[in-house]
Amino acid sequence: MLAMGTYFRPKIFITAVLAVTWLAALGYGMQVLLKYETTPGSSGPLTPQWPSASTVPRQPDKPMLLMIAHPHCPCTRASIAELAEIMAHAPEGTAATVLFVTPSGAGSDWDDTDLRRSAAAIPGVSALTDENGTEAARFGAQTSGHTLVFDRTGNLLFSGGITATRGHVGSNAGENAALAALRQQVPDRARTAVFGCSLANRGPCPADKL
Numbered sequence: 186m187l188a189m190g191t192y193f194r195p196k197i198f199i200t201a202v203l204a205v206t207w208l209a210a211l212g213y214g215m216q217v218l219l220k221y222e223t224t225p226g227s228s229g230p231l232t233p234q235w236p237s238a239s240t241v242p243r244q245p246d247k248p249m250l251l252m253i254a255h256p257h258c259p260c261t262r263a264s265i266a267e268l269a270e271i272m273a274h275a276p277e278g279t280a281a282t283v284l285f286v287t288p289s290g291a292g293s294d295w296d297d298t299d300l301r302r303s304a305a306a307i308p309g310v311s312a313l314t315d316e317n318g319t320e321a322a323r324f325g326a327q328t329s330g331h332t333l334v335f336d337r338t339g340n341l342l343f344s345g346g347i348t349a350t351r352g353h354v355g356s357n358a359g360e361n362a363a364l365a366a367l368r369q370q371v372p373d374r375a376r377t378a379v380f381g382c383s384l385a386n387r388g389p390c391p392a393d394k395l
Contacts, residue, residue, distance in 0.1 A: 224351075226328025226379050228344075235339035236323040241282055241313065248336050248367045250281035253321045254304070255329035256296035258382040260352045264330035265300060267347040267360045269307045275367045281307075284315040286329075286384045321384050329381035332359070334366040342366035345377030352380070 235243060243249050252268060254261050265283075272281060283304040285296040296314055305312040315321055324333060325344075334343040343366045349357035362372035 224380075226331075226381055226383060228327050228331060228379060229322065229325040231325040231341065231344050232323070233341050235335050235341075239320060239323050241284065241320055242311075243335070243339070244280050245339070246337055247276075247278065247280065248334060248342070248369060250275075250279070250332065250334050250363065250367060251324065252281070252283045252304075252330065252332045253315065253324060253326040253384065254283055254285055254300065255382050255384050255386060256285040256287070256298040256301050258300070258329040258386075260381045261300060261329045262303070263348045263352045263354045264332070264346070264381065265303050265307075266354050267357070268304070268310065268332070271347065271360060271364050271367070272307050272309050274364055275309075276369075279309055279367055281310045283310060283312050284320050285312060286315045286318045286321050288385075288387050289317045291387075318384055327384055328379040329384055331379045331381075332363055334363050336366075336369070341375075343372050343375055346379035346381070347377075348380055350380055 235249075241251065250268075250271070252264065254264070268281065268283070272279065283301075285301050285304075287296045301312050304310055321327070324331075326333075328346075330346055330348065332343070332345065332347050333341060336342050343359075343362050345359050345362075347357065347359040347363055349355060349359075358374060359377035362374050362377065365372040
């Protein structure tokens with residue numbers, strides 16, 4: 186019995202060490218994931234009015250929503266889902282455009298993705314290609330999912346993200362503010378953080394590696 190007990194003690198110790206190591210790794214992984222999900226992307230200088238150089242079609246008689254997206258960003262699926270919610274509750278005839286940034290030298294089908302098709306399927310939404318991110322730069326967008334609402338005269342009413350965190354679907358301050366602006370109401374806030382991939386990213390989204 187003594188020999189058997191002596192034999193099992195090292196095994197119990199090793200098992201305990203492995204368990205602690207696994208729990209520590211799991212905790213670290215969850216911490217990294219949480220930090221990634223709650224860290225907003227960047228944005229450039231915002232224009233207070235619709236850029237005069239923009240070639241994006243705009244209806245001058247009603248508010249306009251514009252989203253700028255990376256066609257390969259899985260985080261932006263949540264933004265497209267929230268856009269569908271906004272359009273379902275926006276005033277009749279509301280127009281929205283989603284610009285999908287295509288880098289210089291990319292193939293003609295680079296932005297032909299499920300994300301773009303999902304956006305185009307939303308009633309009232311047009312999906313357009315933004316070659317080399319020219320329009321994104323004009324509007325000051327650097328992160329996928331950046332959404333802007335302009336009034337009928339082209340004044341900026343809202344700018345930011347319409348998800349609470351990266352890839353999270355559900356009611357949030359950005360969504361509510363964008364919808365209020367489209368209803369020609371004063372939004373609770375004019376700015377929110379944007380959660381998504383960098384529009385300049387040409388490779389896989391970092392979220393695919395987590």
